[in-house]
Amino acid sequence: MTLPAQNLLAEEASPYLRQHSGNPVHWRAWSPAALAEARTLDRPILLSVGYAACHWCHVMAHESFEKDDVAAVMNRLFVNIKVDREERPDIDQIYMAALSSMGEQGGWPLTMFLTPDGKPFWGGTYFPREARYGRPGFIQVMEAVDKAWRDKRPSLNQSADGLITHVEARLAGAHAKGVLDRDTLATLANGIDGMIDRELGGLRGAPKFPNAPFMQTLWLSWLRDGATSHRDAVLASLERMLAGGIYDHVGGGLSRYSTDAEWLVPHFEKMLYDNAQSIRLCNWAYAASGNDLFRIRIEETIDWLLREMCVEGGAFAASLDADSDGEEGLFYTWGREEIEATFGNESALFFKYFTLSAPHGWEGRPILHQTAAQQMQSVADRDLLVPLKEKLLAARKERVRPGRDGKVLTDWNGLMIAAMAETGRFFNRADWIEAAEIAFAHIANAAQDNRLPHSMLGAKKLFPALSSDYAAMTNAAIALFEATGNSKYVDRAGQFAEQLDVWHQDDEKTGYYLTASDSTDVPIRIRGDVDEAIPSATGQIIEALVRLSSITGDLELQERAWKIAEHAAGRAAHQTYGQAGIINACVLMLEPLKLVIVDNPKNPSLVPVANRNPDPRRVDIVVAIGTEMNRPTLPGGILPPTDRPGAWLCTGQVCLPVVREVGDLERLLRRQ
Known part of the structure; x- marks a missing residue:
C-alpha cells in the first residue's frame, strides 16, 4: 500500500x-x-x-x-x-x-x-x-x-x-535472576556519591540534569544506612539547583537542565515530570532539614502547576516550550532596564535578592538567578519578596508566551498526582490533595474497556497504555489512599495491576514489557528497564507491586513482586548506573515498611507525626478509632485493636510493639 x-x-x-x-x-x-x-x-x-x-x-x-x-x-x-x-x-x-x-x-x-x-x-x-x-x-x-x-x-x-x-x-533480553542484596544499594550510592560536584551540586561537569533517580538512590542510602554524606549531597544539590537560572524565580517551576556546570543557563523547557520529582525531593528535604527554602519552592512550583499547566478536566499538560516568539528563553529573561522600569524606586531592593547574568556564549538577555547568600536572605525575607515577584509576574504576562504541549500523558500525570498527594499530607493542604484527585479521576475515567490511554489531547485518546502508565497510576492511587483514607483508591490500584498482568506480563511471569501484547507496530517489545529523566517503567512497576501488596497484605502478590524484582536485578547488574530506578525499587522490596495508625479523625495526634516524616519506603494506613469494618491486617492476619490511638510499624512480616505517644512515634520514624 x-x-x-x-x-x-x-x-x-x-x-x-x-x-x-x-x-x-x-x-x-x-x-x-x-x-x-x-x-x-x-x-x-x-x-x-x-x-x-x-x-x-x-x-x-x-x-x-x-x-x-x-x-x-x-x-x-x-x-x-x-x-x-x-x-x-x-x-x-x-x-x-x-x-x-x-x-x-x-x-x-x-x-x-x-x-x-x-x-x-x-x-x-x-x-x-x-x-x-x-x-x-x-x-x-x-x-x-x-x-x-x-x-x-x-x-x-x-x-x-x-x-x-x-x-x-x-x-528486551533476559538474564539470570539476581540476588536481592542490601549491598547493591550501598555500592550504587557510593558510586554516585563519588560523581557528585561538592561545590556546585549535581554530577560533576556540564550539562547538568536534576537526575532524580540518582538523588533517590542517595536519599534511600541515608534513610536505610545512615549515610549522612549522601543526604547532604542531595540537600546541597537541591539548594544549588534552586538558586540557579534553571529554576524560574518569577513564576516557579524547574527547567529541563542547565547547559553549564553552575545551573545558570538552562534549556528553558519545563517538563511535568521534572517538576513532579522536584516537588517530591523538596518534600523529603524539608522534612529532614527544616530549611524553609524547600517549602517555598514546593509552594511556588505547585502554584505554577495549577496556574499554567491544568487542562480542561483537571489533569496536567506535558510541557512548556523553551522558545517563545522564535527565541529560546525570551519569555524568562530580563534586561536590567526592564527590571528598573518595572520597579522604579524598588529596583535596589529587588537586586538585593536577585542577580542578572549573561555568561560567555549566551546570546540572549541576562538570566535571573540568586547567589547562595541571596537565596538564604530571600527565605528569611520572603514576605518582602512576594509583592516584588507578583509585579514581575504581571509584567511577564504581557509577553508572548511559550507554547504549551497540552497533551495529557498518563505516566507523567501519575508522578505529579503522587507528589501532590504526598506534599498535601505533609503541609495539610487539602486543596493540593483535591487537585490530585481531580487529575486522577480525569485519567481513570478516560479508560475504555478497562484500559487506560497513554496520551490524551481533548477528545483524542491514544491507546493502548504503556506499562509505565499502569505503574505510575497504581502508585498515584496508593498515594491518594494514604492522603484520603478512601479505599476506592486501593481498588483502583488493584485494577491497574490486573491490566498490567493481562497486557504486559512476559510468558515466564518474570517481568513486563513496556508495550502491550496487542501493539502491532513495534519492531521490538522492550522491557522498559532503563531510566531516563524518570525512573524506568520496571522500577515503577516493582514499587507499585510492593506498595500494593503491603497495603492489602496479599502475600501472593508480594511473592510475585519478589520474583519480578529478582529478575530485574539480574538485568540491572549489567547496566547499574542506567538502571538506578530498579535498584531503588528493590530496596523497597527487601524491606517494605508498613505503618498502621489508629487515631481520632477529628483531632488526630499520631497522623500528623507520620505526615511530617515522609519515607518513600513506607506505606501509611490510617484507621479511625472505633472502626470495625475494613481494618487492615498486620502480618500474621492480626487485626489491630481500634479502641484507642496506636501505631504499628512493620517491616515485612515483623511488627514492632505498638506505639501510643507522639514523642515515641516521632523518635521511631526518625530512627527508621
Missing part, C-alpha cells in the same frame, strides 16, 4: 506532530500503514523523533523541514516518519539505543535512517541545513545515505540485522 503523497499530520493527537503539519515534507506518523508503505515502495525510512518543547527540534524544523528544497529531497528518497517521543517512548528508546550502539551521542531531534522493514542502519541527532558545527549539511547527509543504500544495500541490510539484534538483547 502507499499513502497519499502529502503531509498527513494535521489530524494527529500530538501537538508536536501538528507543529509539522504545514511542512512541505510528506510526513507520516508512525503506524502500520506508514511501515507498509516503505515496504511497498522498497524505500528506506527517514525517522525524525522529537518533542514539542525541544529547542533544537525547532531549529532543525525551521532550517530544513520547512524548506521546499530540503523537503523535495526527503520526499524523493525516503518515506518520512515523524514521532513524538513522549507519545511513543517505546519507539524512541529502540532507536536511541541503536544510535548509542553506533557509538554516537544521543539527543533530540533524533534522526535515523531505517531499512523498509524498520531496522536502523545509520543516524545522528541534529543536522544543520548547511555544513557547520563540524557536522555535514542535511541534504548532503541524505544524498550520501541514498548512495550507500543503492550501492551497498546488502552490507547495510547485514549491519541493520546485527544492530537490531544487539538492541533487542540490550532492551
